[in-house]
Amino acid sequence: MSKVSVASRPSTRQERGIALFRECGEEIEHVEGGRWRVPSCSCGGAYLVDLRAESCDCLDQPSEDEVCKHITAATIAHAKSEECSGCRKKVLRRHLCIVPKDHPTLGGLVDELCKPCAVSQGVA
Ligand SMILES: [Zn+2]
Numbered sequence: 238m239s240k241v242s243v244a245s246r247p248s249t250r251q252e253r254g255i256a257l258f259r260e261c262g263e264e265i266e267h268v269e270g271g272r273w274r275v276p277s278c279s280c281g282g283a284y285l286v287d288l289r290a291e292s293c294d295c296l297d298q299p300s301e302d303e304v305c306k307h308i309t310a311a312t313i314a315h316a317k318s319e320e321c322s323g324c325r326k327k328v329l330r331r332h333l334c335i336v337p338k339d340h341p342t343l344g345g346l347v348d349e350l351c352k353p354c355a356v357s358q359g360v361a
């Protein structure tokens with residue numbers, strides 16, 4: 238009896254993008270507007286993705302109906318993110334701090350803050 242290997246290497250760009258988000262999702266950073274900085278797990282650099290233009294500055298230039306893995310990863314990050322009421326950057330929902338309604342200066346004005354904003358406002 239031989240074991241059948243089912244280990245699947247990500248084959249399509251979409252699968253590679255999902256894998257990239259799984260591995261490096263925490264490092265994907267919102268820049269502004271539709272722009273995201275997506276790390277390259279392989280070379281240690283990062284690529285700039287513009288989701289509105291569906292563009293990426295990597296060397297992978299897929300055909301029209303495909304996007305590179307960085308755009309896929311940024312799309313997932315975008316879907317899982319919410320805008321910080323402070324700096325207006327999008328951060329993963331689980332990293333947002335809820336501002337208590339009775340907060341002396343921010344209560345009622347601001348709902349959610351990213352970690353750095355929460356720290357600077359004394360919320361976290
Ligand atoms: Zn790319």
Ligand SMILES: [Zn+2]
Nearest residue numbers: 321324351354
């Ligand atoms: Zn913020």
